[in-house]
Amino acid sequence: IAGITQAPTSQILAAGRRMTLRCTQDMRHNAxxxxxxxxxxxxxxxxxxxxxxxxGKGEVPDGYSVSRANTDDFPLTLAxxxxxxxxxxxxxxxxxxxxxxxxxxxxxxxxx
Amino acid sequence: AQSVTQLDSHVSVSExxxxxxxxxxxxxxxxxxxxxVQHPNKGLQLxxxxxxxxxxxxxxxxxEAEFKKSETSFHLTKxxxxxxxxxxxxxxxxxxxxxxxxxxxxxxxxxxxxx
Numbered sequence: 001i002a003g004i005t006q007a008p009t010s011q012i013l014a015a016g017r018r019m020t021l022r023c024t025q026d027m028r029h030n031a032x033x034x035x036x037x038x039x040x041x042x043x044x045x046x047x048x049x050x051x052x053x054x055x056g057k058g059e060v061p062d063g064y065s066v067s068r069a070n071t072d073d074f075p076l077t078l079a080x081x082x083x084x085x086x087x088x089x090x091x092x093x094x095x096x097x098x099x100x101x102x103x104x105x106x107x108x109x110x111x112x
Numbered sequence: 113a114q115s116v117t118q119l120d121s122h123v124s125v126s127e128x129x130x131x132x133x134x135x136x137x138x139x140x141x142x143x144x145x146x147x148x149v150q151h152p153n154k155g156l157q158l159x160x161x162x163x164x165x166x167x168x169x170x171x172x173x174x175x176e177a178e179f180k181k182s183e184t185s186f187h188l189t190k191x192x193x194x195x196x197x198x199x200x201x202x203x204x205x206x207x208x209x210x211x212x213x214x215x216x217x218x219x220x221x222x223x224x225x226x227x
Contacts, residue, residue: 033215035217040121040219041219042202042217042218042219042220043156043202043217044217045214045215045216045217048212048214050212056210056212058214059216090155090156092156096213097206097212097213097214098144098163098206098208098213099144099163100146100158100161101146101148101156101158101215102158103148103155103156103157104155105154105155106155
């Protein structure tokens with residue numbers, strides 16, 4: 001049982017480039033989330049999805065977009081990366097919004 | 113609007129002594145509350161959750177938390193710290209907003225355990 005997988009594990013990206021972080025879960029959870037973790041700030045919600053076909057904005061959505069074409073996948077796209085998007089990105093899923101979340105291992109992104 | 117305040121950025125204890133990590137929250141409705149743990153360079157793992165059942169919630173690894181509505185608190189405790197408890201701990205409130213339960217994380221408390 002894999003749970004949640006994220007790819008890549010880490011990435012160095014030139015500013016201005018486009019990047020998609022991948023997230024896949026095999027638990028058939030309805031809700032999925034993307035967070036960024038920065039030192040001293042905890043985890044901040046970027047975007048979320050209640051169920052396949054729907055998405056919503058979190059606390060820090062600017063510069064990011066998501067899609068939810070099916071239950072299992074929830075990719076996060078940076079259309080034109082900037083250095084302030086350097087962070088560790090975590091994907092999570094839960095049976096429904098409000099229930100306990102299960103987290104992926106994270107993606108470390110460095111934007112130069 | 114909901115918010116979470118973890119009152120200590122760092123807590124230092126000796127092995128075998130009690131642990132107290134403090135969390136206060138604000139919410140508009142009846143929230144769900146969670147504690148997660150993150151060991152160095154790892155993802156997050158659920159410790160325990162409160163979802164309007166018993167106010168004293170038991171979690172994994174001997175941790176427990178008590179929901180006190182009058183104090184809007186959800187402090188995490190453990191009777192006796194172990195070296196393996198050294199990690200970052202996050203308190204989370206999940207409250208109804210626009211038809212969905214949106215989670216909000218506290219900034220985290222780093223637990224340091226001395227031998």
